Amino acid sequence: MVQAAVCATCNNRLSKIYFHGFFLCIFTGDMINDDVDFEDDGNPDDRQTSRKILIGFLLAACMVAGLLLFQPPGNSDSSLTSLDTIDSLLTRELSFFNIPPNRIRISSQMAGGVFERKIYNVDVPSDFRKTYFHMELAKRLMPLGIELFGVIEFPDRLLRLVMIYENTVIRSIRINPTTAYELPTYPAELMLTIASRPGSDLVAAIRREIPGVPIALRVSSAEDAVAWSSPFSSHPLFFWMDAQTDGLPSLARSLRSVAPRPRYLLMDASQMNIRDLIMQSAGRNAGWIDGRNALIISDKAGRMKLEQDLGRFFRDARAGSTGFALIEVSERGIGWLTENLHDHKKGGMVITTPVVRLP
Structure with missing residues (x-):
């Protein structure tokens, strides 16, 4: 049935080509007859002119037939071929x-x-x-x-x-x-990270498509943290402190005014080396996540690379891996990300927050 429908479309196009070709052949045939008449007149100049006209019409016929043959079909309701x-x-x-x-x-x-x-x-x-x-x-x-x-x-x-x-x-x-079997689920520890003040479109997409997903805000001041965190009040928030090592304790102290129970994402050895000092500055209710071994995934390299990295991460998560992914997100790639997460949720993937450690 599908093959028949496809053939019908092809036959329709070929019929148009045959019709136009037939018309051009008749027209060219009339010109040939005219050419014979010119030859009967015995005028060499007329014969030369006639040949040029014939060649022009033949070239035109070839061009029209080629365009008819290779032009893409009009908008159709289906691209199904098999x-x-x-x-x-x-x-x-x-x-x-x-x-x-x-x-x-x-x-x-x-x-x-x-x-x-x-x-x-x-x-x-x-x-x-x-x-x-x-x-x-x-x-x-x-x-x-x-x-x-x-x-x-x-x-x-x-x-x-x-x-x-x-x-x-x-x-x-x-x-x-x-009731013979249940759909298996598996946890996938991940969080989004935002390196600058998010635009309204990005905020709306995150809140609409992946509500409650953990978010790490890369901040260098308490003012940044206040401005960037307010749209995500319903999300678990973490602070990825972007400062020199000696400035981390004071930054952690200032972030206490932003969140009563601040959570910090410690991403490298220098931060981990002064972890106790950071936690002491942050207060007794603070917590931290060790992000040194996080798989960082970004949309900067394009959709294909993003989907490949996410696919690898989710396969490992389904197999029982305990690592977590830190996904750099922007307005350019938020649609790609939410669509991919959407597909994996169908198969039982459940987004979870990485383990938070207390002082």
């Missing part, structure tokens, strides 16, 4: 939701003797968010021109998702809740 594309996309989306392959059964049936329609039977945990899965899968299918509808099957009240393309059902998915 049903295998859907299967790959669906498999990927199920893996994002941490559904193991042994919980997926696939059967097939012929649809009108034209193509093979696959039916997916997917066992999911009883607390699986079916509506959320429906919404996410529909979002992935939309660019392909595929509509996704949900149907409740009675009497078991099971959800069946139906993919429709060109008014034809091409795939269906039966969601079968079961």
Whole structure:
């Protein structure tokens, strides 16, 4: 069915080419007849002029045919070229939701003797968010021109998702809740870091997309800390002190006025060497995190590098690694980051705050 739709599009374009080519051939044929008439007149100049005109029209015909052949098709509702594309996309989306392959059964049936329609039977945990899965899968299918509808099957009240393309059902998915297994979750210790006063767009994106995520503010004064921390009152906040070593204790003391229980991110050996002095200056309610071995991830190198680093970190976290990631975020990459975190949350990732140590 999909192949037939694609062929129909190609045939439509080729038909236009054939039509225009046919028209040009007739027109050129008339010119050839005119050329014969010129030759019958026996005038050499007329014959030369005729040949030049013919060559010009032939070149024009070639150029028009080439443009018709290679021009991109107009805006279409779909970029789907193969049903295998859907299967790959669906498999990927199920893996994002941490559904193991042994919980997926696939059967097939012929649809009108034209193509093979696959039916997916997917066992999911009883607390699986079916509506959320429906919404996410529909979002992935939309660019392909595929509509996704949900149907409740009675009497078991099971959800069946139906993919429709060109008014034809091409795939269906039966969601079968079961108590046989639970969706495994895994903690991922991470925090965002902001090196300058955040703009309103960045603040809004963080608060909307990843509420409650720990944030480390890289500050050099209490004034910076007050100005930068106020938009993130609902987030666990840490101070990454940006000062000379001998100025750290006084900076830590001044930050006590910003937060009643200040938390500090100590990032290098020089800070760790005077940790006790910093904590003494910060007060008895202060805490600290050892960030010397943190994996620093940044969006400065572009989206691909960011996703590669995050993917490596989350694979290690799922395997039980105890390290944490410090993610440098900006308005340029906040969308990339939230989309990636969103995908990993589907598979059971839970953002946690790195371990805070007390004096």
